[in-house]
Amino acid sequence: MMRRRVAPTFCGIAALILATTGFNPAQTKKGLVDPGVRGGTAGAGDPLSGLTADETAFFQDGQSRFADVEAVTGGTNNGLGARFNSNQCLSCHSQPNAGGSSPASNPLPAIAALNGARNSIPWFIVPNGPVREARFKKSSNGVKDGGVHDLFVITGRTDAAGCSIAQPDFQPAGNPLTGQGGNPNIIFRIPTPTFGAGLIESIPDAVILANMNANAAEKTALRIHGHANAHLSGNVNSSANDGTITRFGWKAQNKSLLMFAGEAYNVEMGVSNQLFPQERDETSGCVFNATPEDTVNFTISTATPGKTNPAVLSDIEAFAVFMRMLAPPAAAPPTPSSQRGRAGFAKVGCVHCHTPSLTTGAKVASGSSTVPSVALSNQSVNLFSDLLVHHMGKGLADGITQGGAGPDEFRSAPLWGVGQRVFFLHDGRTTNLVEAIRAHKSPGSEANMVIDRFNKLSAKEQQEIIDFLRSL
Numbered sequence: 001m002m003r004r005r006v007a008p009t010f011c012g013i014a015a016l017i018l019a020t021t022g023f024n025p026a027q028t029k030k031g032l033v034d035p036g037v038r039g040g041t042a043g044a045g046d047p048l049s050g051l052t053a054d055e056t057a058f059f060q061d062g063q064s065r066f067a068d069v070e071a072v073t074g075g076t077n078n079g080l081g082a083r084f085n086s087n088q089c090l091s092c093h094s095q096p097n098a099g100g101s102s103p104a105s106n107p108l109p110a111i112a113a114l115n116g117a118r119n120s121i122p123w124f125i126v127p128n129g130p131v132r133e134a135r136f137k138k139s140s141n142g143v144k145d146g147g148v149h150d151l152f153v154i155t156g157r158t159d160a161a162g163c164s165i166a167q168p169d170f171q172p173a174g175n176p177l178t179g180q181g182g183n184p185n186i187i188f189r190i191p192t193p194t195f196g197a198g199l200i201e202s203i204p205d206a207v208i209l210a211n212m213n214a215n216a217a218e219k220t221a222l223r224i225h226g227h228a229n230a231h232l233s234g235n236v237n238s239s240a241n242d243g244t245i246t247r248f249g250w251k252a253q254n255k256s257l258l259m260f261a262g263e264a265y266n267v268e269m270g271v272s273n274q275l276f277p278q279e280r281d282e283t284s285g286c287v288f289n290a291t292p293e294d295t296v297n298f299t300i301s302t303a304t305p306g307k308t309n310p311a312v313l314s315d316i317e318a319f320a321v322f323m324r325m326l327a328p329p330a331a332a333p334p335t336p337s338s339q340r341g342r343a344g345f346a347k348v349g350c351v352h353c354h355t356p357s358l359t360t361g362a363k364v365a366s367g368s369s370t371v372p373s374v375a376l377s378n379q380s381v382n383l384f385s386d387l388l389v390h391h392m393g394k395g396l397a398d399g400i401t402q403g404g405a406g407p408d409e410f411r412s413a414p415l416w417g418v419g420q421r422v423f424f425l426h427d428g429r430t431t432n433l434v435e436a437i438r439a440h441k442s443p444g445s446e447a448n449m450v451i452d453r454f455n456k457l458s459a460k461e462q463q464e465i466i467d468f469l470r471s472l
Contacts, residue, residue, distance in 0.1 A: 008393040024200045031459055034433040037096075037104075038419035038470050042328035045097030046362050051325060055373055057445040061310030062322025066090055066098055070269055070316075071115075078293040081270010081279060082165060082286040083150035085133050087111055087448060089319060092131045092191040092268070095339040099326045101193040102130040105421045108151070120158035123173035124188060125151065130428030131247040132179060132188040133268065134170060137399045146400045148267050154286065163286035178429040188427040189250055194257075195417055196328030197248070199381040202360035202372055205245045208387050211355055222449045224352050226388035226412070229253060229404045247387045250413075250426045251405035261319035265294060273316050325375070329417030330383065332471040341468025344461050348453040353446070354384040355414040384415035384472065395442030396425065408444060419459055419470040435471060 047059045066089045070080040080087055091107040093100055106127050112119040124132055136145045149168045154160035165379065174182025212439060219225065227247040229252040248254040254263065262275030272279055273294035279287055294315045331340075345351065363377030389409040397408035404412075410426060424436035437454065440447035454462060 032434045032462055032466060035251050035470055037422060038332055042096040044417055045099055046327045047325050048327045050375040057308045058310045058321045059325040061174045062318040065315055065318045066322055072154050072157060073288045074159050078271045079289040082154055082281040084153050084270045085268045095422055099194045101421050102190045102423050106131055112152055115157040115159055119152045119167060122151055122170045123176055124179045126176045130190045130423040132190055132428060133186050135400060137185050160317055165283050165286055179427050180429055190423055190428040193417055194323040195326050197326060198246060198324030198376050199255055199360055200383060202376045203358050203381060204361045207358050208245055211386055212388055219352050222349050224446045226390040229389050232296060246403060250410055252389050252401040252411035253402040257320040257323045261316040265316050337464050338468040338471040341464035344465045345468055349450040353386055353390055354415050355386045356384055357382045382416055385412045388412060391444055393442035393445030395439055416472055419472045433466060
């Protein structure tokens with residue numbers, strides 16, 4: 001089990017952010033200030049309350065594997081792929097604790113040269129910037145692409161003798177901190193936090209659809225018309241799944257935490273698994289392990305009959321259990337300013353996309369246990385998201401279509417825990433929450449009228465909304 005890291009004080013965090021990201025509490029129009037990452041304890045990374053002893057054991061096993069560092073060969077883990085973005089889950093999901101979002105100090109520059117690798121560091125990966133993955137809008141032949149092109153290769157590593165492949169070409173360069181202004185064919189994504197993800201997974205489709213149809217008159221007046229990333233007419237959705245509502249990822253493109261984990265293991269680390277059994281790059285001399293590399297451990301499953309044995313699970317199952325059992329992030333105690341800000345957040349209409357709360361489904365008795373876990377049943381999920389995708393306009397459009405989410409559509413990002421995030425928007429272009437809010441307004445965005453309302457508030461009222469968001 002990983003040891004819990006003690007969160008630094010507010011002064012310590014402020015100094016860290018200033019030193020590593022160049023961030024200062026930003027003053028904008030009307031004198032608005034983003035106070036920056038909230039101080040105090042992390043308030044995230046713990047298991048859900050109410051877990052059984054067995055559930056806790058599986059959570060702790062998944063938590064430990066989340067920190068495992070992959071090697072290509074010779075290690076105890078499953079095998080880093082020929083192309084990869086990082087070598088462990090924790091490097092991308094660690095702010096403010098394991099399972100979170102991109103840390104303030106970027107670990108990728110060190111990973112690029114690990115074990116003798118000869119990677120050059122892409123221009124958009126810098127020590128004081130976010131962890132980013134790169135997607136190409138089009139392939140070199142002009143055909144629509146949209147897939148992840150991994151940053152690094154194993155060429156030159158001491159545990160990958162004989163492999164010789166080249167990194168993708170990410171030039172020309174732009175602004176390394178914002179990721180803007182470079183190669184127009186490349187778009188970026190930063191890691192999404194997974195705190196409370198099991199609660200999100202447990203929300204029935206019917207609850208999401210009922211919320212989508214609620215307050216229809218107000219939404220119509222504000223020109224808000226989000227939709228689920230699914231085709232609900234009986235046809236399968238564009239990712240060839242089962243037609244139900246997908247809900248994880250920047251475009252709500254993944255259905256479940258197991259799918260989320262399996263895809264990330266293969267795409268981000270190059271580890272083939274039982275959901276994605278083939279290597280993404282099968283270049284001769286660069287495939288070192290039998291596939292799939294990550295599987296259920298059948299031998300261990302019979303070794304200790306009658307005893308709790310998390311080791312039977314594959315890594316992707318263990319990752320999914322860890323994320324499923326992660327508690328939601330805890331908000332800071334309310335202050336008069338943040339309480340008024342919460343009311344202002346509702347008044348201007350932010351709640352029509354960032355729904356304060358949805359509810360999970362009911363538990364079902366199954367012998368001596370319940371399905372799903374009691375800890376996930378009939379729970380209020382204070383996520384501040386409708387889990388729908390919305391048009392965000394030209395300013396945020398990435399040109400990528402995933403499932404039923406088009407080139408400028410994104411899931412309403414859950415805002416719980418936003419008070420302790422460093423980087424904002426899908427590509428991490430800003431550390432300033434005020435700038436992130438203003439970026440919601442651009443031609444074609446469903447948020448335009450809401451941002452107009454926000455801009456008409458007094459400076460005090462706007463600041464209270466910022467204070468409320470940083471309290472989450």
